[in-house]
Each structure stands twice: as C-alpha cells, then as structure tokens.
Amino acid sequence: EKALLEEDTALKRFKSYKNSVKQVSKVGNILTGVVLFACAYEIVALANS
Amino acid sequence: SSLPRDPAAAASPAPAPRQPAVGSPLGLSKIPGYEQTSRLSGTQVLPRWFSTGTSNGSSAQQEGATRKVMAFSPLEASIAKPRKGPLTSESWKVKQTELLTRSTYYMIPTLLLVSKNSISTSLLVASVFHQVYMFYKEILLDYVHHDITRKWVFIYFKILLIIMAKETVVYFDLF
Numbered sequence: 001e002k003a004l005l006e007e008d009t010a011l012k013r014f015k016s017y018k019n020s021v022k023q024v025s026k027v028g029n030i031l032t033g034v035v036l037f038a039c040a041y042e043i044v045a046l047a048n049s
Numbered sequence: 050s051s052l053p054r055d056p057a058a059a060a061s062p063a064p065a066p067r068q069p070a071v072g073s074p075l076g077l078s079k080i081p082g083y084e085q086t087s088r089l090s091g092t093q094v095l096p097r098w099f100s101t102g103t104s105n106g107s108s109a110q111q112e113g114a115t116r117k118v119m120a121f122s123p124l125e126a127s128i129a130k131p132r133k134g135p136l137t138s139e140s141w142k143v144k145q146t147e148l149l150t151r152s153t154y155y156m157i158p159t160l161l162l163v164s165k166n167s168i169s170t171s172l173l174v175a176s177v178f179h180q181v182y183m184f185y186k187e188i189l190l191d192y193v194h195h196d197i198t199r200k201w202v203f204i205y206f207k208i209l210l211i212i213m214a215k216e217t218v219v220y221f222d223l224f
Contacts, residue, residue, distance in 0.1 A: 017195075017196045017197055020197055021196045021197060021200060024197055024200040024201065024204075025200055027204075028200060028201075028203070028204035028207075031204060031208060032204065032207055032208060032211070035208045035211050035212065036211060039211055039212065039214075039215035042215065042219070043215065043218060043219065046219060
C-alpha cells in the first residue's frame with residue numbers, strides 16, 4: 001500500500017499548480033496594490049503642489 | 050404549520066381546490082408540477098401527482114408519510130437552501146466583475162456626453178482602461194493556457210494599464 005502511495009516519477013509531469021497559482025495571485029494582488037497606492041500618491045502630490 | 054389552515058377545506062372529503070401559493074417566498078407555484086395544497090404547511094411543497102394521490106386518504110397518515118420525504122428532486126433541493134462554499138464566493142466575485150464591466154461599458158458614452166469636471170473625466174479614463182483590460186483578458190484567457198503564465202500576464206498587464214491611466218490623468222491635468 002505504501003508503494004502505491006509513493007510519488008511516481010512517471011506522474012510528476014501532471015502535478016497540480018493550484019498552490020503556486022494561489023501564491024502568484026497573492027503576489028500579484030500585493031504588487032497591484034503597491035502600484036495603485038504609488039499612482040494615487042503621485043496624483044495627490046501633484047494636485048497639492 | 051406556519052400557515053393558518055382552512056378548516057372547511059380540511060374537513061371536506063373531496064380533494065381541496067388548488068389555491069395559488071400565496072405564502073411561497075420562492076415562487077415555486079410557477080414551476081409546473083410543484084403546487085401547494087391548502088392542507089399542507091407553507092414550507093412543504095409537493096409535486097402534483099403526489100398530492101392528488103394522497104388527498105383522498107386520512108389527513109394524519111398523509112402528513113406522516115409526507116414528512117419523511119425530504120428533497121427528492123435536485124431542483125427542489127437547489128431552490129430550498131443556497132449552499133455556502135468557496136465556489137459560491139467565487140461566483141459572487143465573477144458577478145461583481147461582470148457588473149463592474151457592464152457599468153463601465155455604459156459609463157463611457159454617458160461620461161463623454163455629461164462630464165464637466167476633472168473628477169468625472171478621470172473616472173471616464175479609468176472606465177476606458179478597465180474596458181481595455183477586460184477586452185484583453187478575454188483574448189488572453191483563450192490563448193494562454195498555463196495557469197501561472199496566465200496569472201503573471203494578467204498582473205503585469207494590469208500594472209501597465211494602471212500606470213498608463215495614471216499618466217493619462219497626469220498629462221491632461223485632470224486633478
């Protein structure tokens with residue numbers, strides 16, 4: 001039974017990307033937030049100056 | 050048992066005349082085959098063949114039999130209680146995005162005609178760029194199939210469009 005549950009090298013190509021997709025989307029959300037904040041800051045600074 | 054029962058209809062041996070389901074909040078009476086008889090409670094909904102077959106029998110036995118029947122059609126089960134889950138919140142997100150896209154689609158010509166001050170004009174710019182983003186998103190969803198590549202493409206494209214919108218706003222002195 002343990003031999004069946006072990007990782008098969010033939011199946012390694014078909015691993016799921018779900019977790020890395022979640023990680024990437026988290027990074028993307030943070031990056032987008034940072035860029036949005038910077039743009040808003042620049043617009044506000046330009047409006048005040 | 051939430052609805053008050055009609056005593057005349059319950060006492061008569063003849064099958065009770067069908068009433069339109071007044072208390073039904075889900076509008077189940079519009080679905081053919083699902084009607085409410087007057088002697089059942091408001092939350093209990095039976096198909097037509099079931100209610101006509103048992104309406105001649107005694108009331109207590111009939112109710113005892115029908116209590117056991119929970120949801121025997123998937124349609125009824127889906128109507129009865131909306132399930133909570135990750136897919137539900139995901140579909141809510143999709144609905145939100147669709148609503149945003151549609152509203153920006155109609156905001157573009159409206160703001161082109163109406164916009165007088167700088168804030169509504171920059172709103173116009175933002176909605177134009179949102180439409181551009183959704184347009185390219187559809188195309189990229191068709192042609193980029195690897196999940197992680199797709200995510201990165203969306204992230205960089207979104208950031209590019211945000212910066213372009215900001216540059217447009219700054220260039221035309223909209224603020």
